[in-house]
Amino acid sequence: MSAITTDLSATELSKGANLSSWLAPLIVVAFAYIVVPLIGGSYLFEAILLPFLALSLAGVGLNILTGYAGQVSLGSAAFMAAGAFAAYNFNLRVEGLPLVASIVLSGIVAAAIGIVFGLPSLRLRGFYLAVSTLAAQFFVQWALTKFSWFSNDSASGVIDAPKLCIAGFEFDGAVGRYLFALTVVVILTFLAYRLVSSQTGRNFIAIRDNEIAARIIGIPVLRTKLLAFAISSFIIGVAGVIWAFAYLRTVEPAGFDLDRSFQILFIIIIGGLASIRGAFLGAALIVVFPLALSRLGNFLLGDVFDSGVLDMSQRIVLGALIILFLILEPDGLVALWDRVRRRLLLAWQSS
Amino acid sequence: MIADFDYQFFLEVLTGGLLSGVMYSLVAIGFVLIYKTSGVLNFAQGALLLFAALTFVSLVERGMPFALALAVTFAVMVALGIGIERAVLRPLTNKPPITLFMATLGLSYIIEGAAQLIWGTQVHGLELGIEDVPLEVGGVLVSQFDIFAAAVAAAMVLLLSLFFRYTRIGLSFRAVADDQFAALAVGLRLPLIWAGVWAAAGLVALVAGLLWGARLGVQFSLSLVVLKALPVLVLGGFDSILGAIVGGLLIGASEKLAEVYIGDYFGGGIESWFAYVVALVFLLIRPSGLFGQKLVERV
Numbered sequence: 001m002s003a004i005t006t007d008l009s010a011t012e013l014s015k016g017a018n019l020s021s022w023l024a025p026l027i028v029v030a031f032a033y034i035v036v037p038l039i040g041g042s043y044l045f046e047a048i049l050l051p052f053l054a055l056s057l058a059g060v061g062l063n064i065l066t067g068y069a070g071q072v073s074l075g076s077a078a079f080m081a082a083g084a085f086a087a088y089n090f091n092l093r094v095e096g097l098p099l100v101a102s103i104v105l106s107g108i109v110a111a112a113i114g115i116v117f118g119l120p121s122l123r124l125r126g127f128y129l130a131v132s133t134l135a136a137q138f139f140v141q142w143a144l145t146k147f148s149w150f151s152n153d154s155a156s157g158v159i160d161a162p163k164l165c166i167a168g169f170e171f172d173g174a175v176g177r178y179l180f181a182l183t184v185v186v187i188l189t190f191l192a193y194r195l196v197s198s199q200t201g202r203n204f205i206a207i208r209d210n211e212i213a214a215r216i217i218g219i220p221v222l223r224t225k226l227l228a229f230a231i232s233s234f235i236i237g238v239a240g241v242i243w244a245f246a247y248l249r250t251v252e253p254a255g256f257d258l259d260r261s262f263q264i265l266f267i268i269i270i271g272g273l274a275s276i277r278g279a280f281l282g283a284a285l286i287v288v289f290p291l292a293l294s295r296l297g298n299f300l301l302g303d304v305f306d307s308g309v310l311d312m313s314q315r316i317v318l319g320a321l322i323i324l325f326l327i328l329e330p331d332g333l334v335a336l337w338d339r340v341r342r343r344l345l346l347a348w349q350s351s
Numbered sequence: 352m353i354a355d356f357d358y359q360f361f362l363e364v365l366t367g368g369l370l371s372g373v374m375y376s377l378v379a380i381g382f383v384l385i386y387k388t389s390g391v392l393n394f395a396q397g398a399l400l401l402f403a404a405l406t407f408v409s410l411v412e413r414g415m416p417f418a419l420a421l422a423v424t425f426a427v428m429v430a431l432g433i434g435i436e437r438a439v440l441r442p443l444t445n446k447p448p449i450t451l452f453m454a455t456l457g458l459s460y461i462i463e464g465a466a467q468l469i470w471g472t473q474v475h476g477l478e479l480g481i482e483d484v485p486l487e488v489g490g491v492l493v494s495q496f497d498i499f500a501a502a503v504a505a506a507m508v509l510l511l512s513l514f515f516r517y518t519r520i521g522l523s524f525r526a527v528a529d530d531q532f533a534a535l536a537v538g539l540r541l542p543l544i545w546a547g548v549w550a551a552a553g554l555v556a557l558v559a560g561l562l563w564g565a566r567l568g569v570q571f572s573l574s575l576v577v578l579k580a581l582p583v584l585v586l587g588g589f590d591s592i593l594g595a596i597v598g599g600l601l602i603g604a605s606e607k608l609a610e611v612y613i614g615d616y617f618g619g620g621i622e623s624w625f626a627y628v629v630a631l632v633f634l635l636i637r638p639s640g641l642f643g644q645k646l647v648e649r650v
Contacts, residue, residue, distance in 0.1 A: 072449055120631055123638045126448060127392045127589060131581045132634065135627035138578075142623050258578075262456060269453055312468040319460030326454050327442045 032182055037175050045174035050247040052287045053181040054239050059267040059279030060192050061235030066265070067274035068196055069228035070208025071121050071129060075136035076236050076264040078117075081256035082140055083110040083237025084244035085150050088159045092152055099166050103184070103241050110237020111230040113140065118229025122222050125211075137258055144253035151252075158252045161245040171246075181246040188235055193276050195231065204228055205274070236264075266318070270325050272332025281333040289321075290314050362491050364611050365604055370497035372603020373504045377562060378580035379587065379595035380508070381555040386589045387528040388548045390448055391440065394455040397577025398462035399553060403428050404560035404569045405466045408475040421557075428553030431462075433546045441542065463574050475569040479561065500562045507558055508596065511551075520547060528590070582630035587641050594642035602626045 040049070062076050087106035090097055097105075117136035121129050144150050144157065151157045164171040164180050171180040195201050203224045206214040215221045244251040263286060271282025297310050329336055378396065385393045406427055410420040439454055479499075485492040515521040526534040527544050535541060560569075563576055583602050587594025609625050633641075 072452075120634065124634055127452065128585055128634060128638065130449075130452070131585045132627065132631050134578070134581060135624055135631055138624035138627060142620060146617075146620060265453070265456075308472055309468065312464040312472075315460045315464030316468070319457040319462075319464065322457030322460070323439055323454050326446070326450055326457070327439075330446070330450065 029186055033179070037179065040175070040178075042174045045178045047291065048287055049178055050174075050181055051243075052283050053178075053185045054243040054247050055264065055267060055287060056280045056283040057185045057188060057242060058236050058239035058264045059271060059283050060189055060276055061232045061239060062264050063268045063274065063276070063279050064192060064196065064204070064235065065228050065232035067268055067272075067278070068201060068208065069204035069225065069232075071118075071225065071228060072126075072265075073133040073136075073232070074130055074258070074261050074265065075117065075133040075140075077256040077258065077260035078136045078140035079110045079114055079233045079236040080240030080243060080260065081144055081253055082113050082233075083107060083240035084251055084256070085144055085159065085253075086110065086237070087241040087245065088161070089150065089152075091162045099162075099164060103238060106241055107234040107238045110240070111234040114229045114233025114237075115226055118226050118233075121225050121229065134258075137261055141253050141256065156252060157254075158250055159244070161249045161251075164245060177246040181242045184238060184242055188238060189276060192231075192235060196276065200224070200227065208274075266322055268332075269322060270332055272334030275332070275334045277337075278332050278334040281337065285333065289318075293317060359491070361608075363493075364607050366491055366493055367497070368604035368607030369600050370493065370501055370603070371607065372583075372600040373497075373501045373596075374559075374562065374566070374599075375576075375579050375583045375603055376596045376599030377500070377504050377507070377555070377559040378576050379583040379599055380511070380592055381552045381559065382580060382584055383590060383592050383595045384511075384548055384552050384555065387592075388524055389440070389527075389545055391451045391455060392448070392589065393552065394452060394577065395435070395459035395462055396552065396556060396580070397574040398459035398466070399428070399431070399556035400560040400563065400576065401569075401571070401574040402431070402462050402466040402560075403553070403557040404477065404564035404573055405470045405475070407557070407561060408477050408564065408569045409470045412475065425554060425557055428557050429550040432549030432551075432553035436542070436546045436549045440545065459574065459577075463571070467571065472571065475564075477561065477564040477569050479565045496565070500566075503558060503562060504596075507555070508592065511592065520544075524548065579626065582626035585630040586633055588639060591642035597641060602629060605629050 036044075036049070058076060058080060061079075062073060065071050065073055083106045086109035087102050090102035090105050091099070094102070113136070117133060120132040124132055148154070148157065151159050164177060166180075171177055196204070203214070203219045206217070206219055207221055207224055207228075211221060240256070248255070267282035267286050268279055269282070270285055271280065272278030293314055294310055297313070325332060378400065381396045381399070382393055385391055385396075403424055407420055407424040410423060411417065415423070435458060439458055440451065443451055443454055484495050486495045486498065487493075488498075515525055523534070523539050523544055524547070526537070526539060527541065531541065534544075559576075560573065563573055567573060583595060583598040585598075586602060587596070587598025606622050606626050606629075610622050614621050
């Protein structure tokens with residue numbers, strides 16, 4: 001519902017909506033490719049931009065399932081883990097497999113797991129479904145820790161990322177990995193955007209808004225739901241690859257725990273459900289906010305704040321933020337952003 | 352294979368499982384109370400449980416007598432429940448259930464953070480005066496503590512059902528659970544009732560928190576028992592206290608039996624997900640749980 005209203009109001013406002021709706025993302029992407037690598041320091045890439053990109057992509061994936069198709073999932077981190085470990089194993093075990101192929105294959109593996117754990121959605125709704133997606137979370141994490149084959153028999157289940165090499169060009173250093181992650185995110189986000197404005201995307205929305213009505217107008221509900229699970233898991237799986245290969249470089253299954261799943265869910269709530277932009281805005285807030293809070297804590301109170309207290313305060317503020325957004329701005333940062341932009345536009349037109 | 356089947360051992364595992372299932376039911380009942388009357392799946396129930404146990408232990412450690420600490424903690428839980436209803440749920444009235452669920456998710460972050468910020472993060476031992484020693488009942492070894500926990504759970508369920516059945520406020524709880532609009536129309540004051548329900552959930556959290564705390568030690572991981580209660584709820588139906596109990600027993604028993612008899616084929620440690628698989632398989636047959644209300648939908 002939110003996506004539709006924002007789309008309409010945007011069209012009403014600017015007559016050249018088509019142009020501006022393409023122009024703004026293009027400018028952002030151009031900025032991210034050309035300007036950011038020139039001005040950014042390694043801290044910016046390592047601590048902010050790389051996790052931001054990975055989480056944004058995961059948010060886009062979850063938004064397709066939860067925001068558009070209306071199926072709440074609490075198991076996103078499991079699909080990230082599946083993607084990351086699948087890519088690692090494809091890369092390790094298949095000689096000479098190009099990186100792009102192992103990324104695509106890992107997405108497909110995540111999608112397959114997504115379909116399996118999406119099967120309950122054919123009969124369950126709402127809370128029953130949300131709880132059943134927890135099965136994915138616990139099962140995948142258990143399997144990855146239990147069977148050391150997945151981590152090539154490393155003692156603690158930790159995997160090391162391979163070199164990021166595409167067609168002979170090696171992406172190394174923080175900037176290289178940033179450009180690699182950016183490219184993957186841009187491609188998948190573009191595809192996701194095309195998807196949600198296609199017939200399939202409309203079918204997702206119809207199922208979310210009223211499943212029985214959707215069935216009556218001839219949408220194959222069961223197939224569409226599974227498709228939503230598959231596509232969403234594919235994207236989240238690839239986000240897991242970015243998380244493991246470009247951001248952290250070494251990951252263990254415990255890094256993809258329930259808290260990570262909640263984090264991704266929080267991203268789309270804070271950013272705005274059923275909005276591609278929302279995933280990016282939400283991820284930006286979730287990544288920057290704890291850093292800012294710890295800086296602020298150190299600045300205001302010096303060493304009085306130990307890391308435990310800081311950790312707890314972050315939890316409290318994060319929880320409060322979720323509740324505040326749900327109460328005050330249920331459509332998320334996207335709605336806030338649009339309102340501010342509209343105000344500015346009106347002010348500019350009247351002056 | 353069948354010939355050397357150790358019947359005695361099987362019984363022991365089964366009893367152990369059933370009794371640990373009672374512990375799951377204890378947590379699940381707190382969920383059911385709130386879900387029945389306000390349609391909110393309260394993910395913060397685990398955090399409430401942690402908060403109750405931590406508050407109680409910290410008070411006792413600071414030299415407060417047992418009974419007084421219990422009373423103070425109960426008062427705190429009631430106040431907390433009422434506060435949550437006012438600050439979080441009232442502004443969200445008439446929002447879709449999934450929004451309310453996410454709000455309680457945020458709430459659990461706040462309560463967990465606050466509990467540990469106030470009382471610290473170290474692990475506390477909790478002594479209820481009941482020893483965890485095995486006892487022989489009818490040839491089967493059973494933990495004395497488990498029996499005590501089961502008795503407490505039974506007493507609580509009995510009290511709750513008497514309360515729901517025979518008191519005026521219990522009647523109004525049932526009316527609200529049945530039909531909110533009708534309840535409103537006959538003049539029941541919903542905010543008051545919801546506050547009452549949250550207070551009751553706080554009490555259940557206190558009881559469950561003490562029992563679980565005595566079992567595991569009072570620490571952060573206590574709030575994770577919520578993850579044990581969710582499959583119980585799914586199995587039993589979100590809106591049935593009877594379902595929470597039967598579901599708890601089923602999950603507890605099958606989990607223990609599976610761990611002992613088939614766990615080795617999976618390399619062990621399967622209890623993190625086995626309950627969910629049981630619940631899922633069951634749901635595929637009965638989508639609204641054992642005792643859950645059947646949904647009839649209109650377009």
